[in-house]
Amino acid sequence: MIQVGIVGGTGYTGVELLRLLVNHPGAEVSVITSRAEAGVPVADLYPNLRGHLTLEFTPPDVDVLSQCDVVFFATPHGVAQAMMPQLIDRGVRVIDLSADFRIRDQQVWEQWYGQAHACPELIETAVYGLPETSREAIASAQLVACPGCYPTATQLALIPLLEKNLVDPSDLVVNAASGASGAGRQANVDNLLMEISDSFKAYACGGHRHLPEIEQGLSDVQPAAAEPVALTFVPHLLPIIRGIHATCYASLTDDSISEEQLHQLFVDRYANEPFVDVLPLGTHPQTRTVKSSNMCRLAVFKPQGKNKVVVLSVIDNLTKGASGQAIQNMNIMFGLAENTGLEQVALLP
Numbered sequence: 001m002i003q004v005g006i007v008g009g010t011g012y013t014g015v016e017l018l019r020l021l022v023n024h025p026g027a028e029v030s031v032i033t034s035r036a037e038a039g040v041p042v043a044d045l046y047p048n049l050r051g052h053l054t055l056e057f058t059p060p061d062v063d064v065l066s067q068c069d070v071v072f073f074a075t076p077h078g079v080a081q082a083m084m085p086q087l088i089d090r091g092v093r094v095i096d097l098s099a100d101f102r103i104r105d106q107q108v109w110e111q112w113y114g115q116a117h118a119c120p121e122l123i124e125t126a127v128y129g130l131p132e133t134s135r136e137a138i139a140s141a142q143l144v145a146c147p148g149c150y151p152t153a154t155q156l157a158l159i160p161l162l163e164k165n166l167v168d169p170s171d172l173v174v175n176a177a178s179g180a181s182g183a184g185r186q187a188n189v190d191n192l193l194m195e196i197s198d199s200f201k202a203y204a205c206g207g208h209r210h211l212p213e214i215e216q217g218l219s220d221v222q223p224a225a226a227e228p229v230a231l232t233f234v235p236h237l238l239p240i241i242r243g244i245h246a247t248c249y250a251s252l253t254d255d256s257i258s259e260e261q262l263h264q265l266f267v268d269r270y271a272n273e274p275f276v277d278v279l280p281l282g283t284h285p286q287t288r289t290v291k292s293s294n295m296c297r298l299a300v301f302k303p304q305g306k307n308k309v310v311v312l313s314v315i316d317n318l319t320k321g322a323s324g325q326a327i328q329n330m331n332i333m334f335g336l337a338e339n340t341g342l343e344q345v346a347l348l349p
Helices: 012-021 080-089 106-113 131-139 149-163 210-220 259-269 319-333
Strands: 002-007 027-033 070-073 093-096 143-145 172-178 231-237 244-251 276-278 296-301 308-315
Touching: 002 012, 012 027, 012 319, 070 080, 070 319, 080 093, 093 319, 106 210, 131 149, 131 319, 143 319, 149 172, 149 210, 149 231, 149 244, 149 259, 149 296, 149 308, 149 319, 210 231, 259 276, 259 296, 308 319
Parallel strands: 002 027, 002 070, 070 093, 093 143, 172 231, 276 296
Antiparallel strands: 172 244, 244 308, 296 308
16 A cells, blocks of 8 residues: 655645545555644545545654655645655655646746745656656656646647647647636635636736746657747636636648548547547537546647647646646556546536
């Protein structure tokens, strides 16, 4: 049984980890930390876990966490860096759900996150945890940087096209919309139900922190001689709690490729991926079909037979976009079947 520790268990990604792990047949949560809630039973803060978890929150303690087989960090950016070197030195395997180790260029990370990186020596050792591209590296990794929610939805939509060099990488556009849980659990007037209900807005149009992560991931799958990736990425806020819908646009380098051929490309690319579902031609995916599941659903279009390809991608931002994918990584790291504990059917209605 894999002994699991969770640092930062009071946010939405933390409780999503718990929701999935309490029914995982190969893992047991033994430690969950929070300085602010130390001594409080986890089920008091999250009543949905009553009868499933009897642990109390405890202050973060490296000595205690180092007894775990794997430690998840479900913390804001900058927090994991403080404890990471000690855990790594003690041989603990770590899955970080924050952005601290996703970007390989230290200067780029510091530019977008507005602070100095506390342990740059670990950046190169971190494996980017997108299973659909990095499965072998994840299996042997000690430190896995779990992808962000927008990057997961966007990369899965564009990877097949860039791998085959079928689109102009300098002309990629993504409009992506997320539910309010993507902003975290902190108090914020802009995310109150009364503020977002019956409304729809873009934000961070001038540049979002997930942009360099997406460009890095897409660049990694390109053929060696391809042009650099340049992405225009505009996020939006949906008046829903959870879910991401990404609409991704690219210009084909060969106009003669048919919509049917593009669809088959995606079907073939993801044929053996347990958590990517390529929908039939003409189908439009909906966020509600992936709610609370670890599935990404994709649809491919070539509108009016012109030179643009449009890929629609939906995920649950808290599951495949965060905690579910983190557990998928854990399963790979410990040699379990990849779908262990992650076969929940999406909630409908």
